[in-house]
Amino acid sequence: MYNVRTYNAIAATGLDRFNTDKYSVGADITSPDALLLRSHKLAVDELSDGLLAIARAGAGVNNVPVEACSDRGIVVFNTPGANANSVKELVLTALLLASRDVYGGISYVRSLASVTDEVELNKLVEAEKKRFKGRELIGKSLGVVGLGAIGSMVARAALDLGMRVLGYDPALSVDAAWRVPAEVERMENLPSLFAQADYVTLHVPLLPATEGMINAAALEAFKPGSVLLNFARQPIVDTQALAKGLENGQIGRYVADFPVPGLIDHDRVMLTPHLGASTAEAEENCAVMAADQLMRFLETGSITNSVNFPPVSLERVDGYRIAVTNRNVTGTLGKMTSVLAERDINVIDLINKSRDDVAYNLIDLAAQPDQGLINAISAIDSVINVRVLTADS
Numbered sequence: 001m002y003n004v005r006t007y008n009a010i011a012a013t014g015l016d017r018f019n020t021d022k023y024s025v026g027a028d029i030t031s032p033d034a035l036l037l038r039s040h041k042l043a044v045d046e047l048s049d050g051l052l053a054i055a056r057a058g059a060g061v062n063n064v065p066v067e068a069c070s071d072r073g074i075v076v077f078n079t080p081g082a083n084a085n086s087v088k089e090l091v092l093t094a095l096l097l098a099s100r101d102v103y104g105g106i107s108y109v110r111s112l113a114s115v116t117d118e119v120e121l122n123k124l125v126e127a128e129k130k131r132f133k134g135r136e137l138i139g140k141s142l143g144v145v146g147l148g149a150i151g152s153m154v155a156r157a158a159l160d161l162g163m164r165v166l167g168y169d170p171a172l173s174v175d176a177a178w179r180v181p182a183e184v185e186r187m188e189n190l191p192s193l194f195a196q197a198d199y200v201t202l203h204v205p206l207l208p209a210t211e212g213m214i215n216a217a218a219l220e221a222f223k224p225g226s227v228l229l230n231f232a233r234q235p236i237v238d239t240q241a242l243a244k245g246l247e248n249g250q251i252g253r254y255v256a257d258f259p260v261p262g263l264i265d266h267d268r269v270m271l272t273p274h275l276g277a278s279t280a281e282a283e284e285n286c287a288v289m290a291a292d293q294l295m296r297f298l299e300t301g302s303i304t305n306s307v308n309f310p311p312v313s314l315e316r317v318d319g320y321r322i323a324v325t326n327r328n329v330t331g332t333l334g335k336m337t338s339v340l341a342e343r344d345i346n347v348i349d350l351i352n353k354s355r356d357d358v359a360y361n362l363i364d365l366a367a368q369p370d371q372g373l374i375n376a377i378s379a380i381d382s383v384i385n386v387r388v389l390t391a392d393s
Helices: 064-073 086-101 103-108 116-131 148-162 172-181 189-197 216-220 239-246 281-302 330-342 370-376
Strands: 002-006 024-025 034-037 053-056 075-077 141-143 164-168 199-202 225-232 251-256 269-271 320-327 347-355 359-363 383-389
Touching: 053 281, 064 075, 075 281, 086 103, 086 148, 086 199, 086 225, 086 251, 086 269, 086 281, 103 116, 141 148, 141 189, 148 164, 148 172, 164 189, 189 216, 216 239, 239 251, 269 359, 320 330, 320 370, 330 347, 330 359, 330 370, 370 383
Parallel strands: 002 024, 002 034, 034 053, 053 075, 141 164, 141 199, 199 225, 225 251, 251 269
Antiparallel strands: 320 359, 320 383, 347 359
């Protein structure tokens, strides 16, 4: 029986994935094998002994102490792409709201609630509607910074709207590249993208390299009066630099999903309360993906969509399986196989992969591992943890 502790409200469609014969799942679980959470800010002291994995039902993991998890051999999963459509639709909404003063128009009409004469109402509306004149998106340029799951979907939708789309992503993976429409113009650097784009939308993860990437120097490269959209993470934009860019007209409008003091009541700023993944569909998709990844890891040792461990998959054919996490130190695998050879245990199949300072191994054995074998492998200096996966896991 595996114990999975939940934080926040996890969609029932995700929780229903857990077989009650194999899993005990809930917010009151003690000594958990795994954690399933959304926005809960996980503290290091919540990483209990015996914890094997954490699944974040969402893309960002800034609420999880990933480095501490890596040190302890705890796999951290996220769910990239599960909420991509939800965020894409909100970005499209932002594009339209930044171009057409729909919000101002709605507010104006609501101010006329006391006008009861229809003729007078129509006269007022016709006289004032010019105040809310906007512009069309067709023929305008959209710069997409980050062409992953969300960015590629935004790019495709913008092309369908008749926009010219410029893309920049120096870390684009092969899999992600397949999703990017061929019509997207690849830019060699950000200043070139900023100089040509009427709108710029950000879709990069929050990393040390991306924090504050939209700073004073970057904003100087923007086309004067352009629109900046941030539905990635708030710290990617330097708020003080942005305020100056709005003041001097370099930025015509800022639309983001992250309210910050000093910008909330700015007349050319629209901020939403982190609504990117706030749809029933996105919450369900994230919960299902997170649950499935946790179960596959706990039952087979395979890893998909981890932010701190390498992707690992080994088909289970026969024998007995152990999973070993170790620091990425030269010679560790050789020491493990030597321990097996000393006990005359045949290796049926093996996969070894590393990521940064962590290495992970799935080893299928012809003989059932006993506690002596587990202790011997665990005694290797660079080994962090060893887990035995039974055939019916």
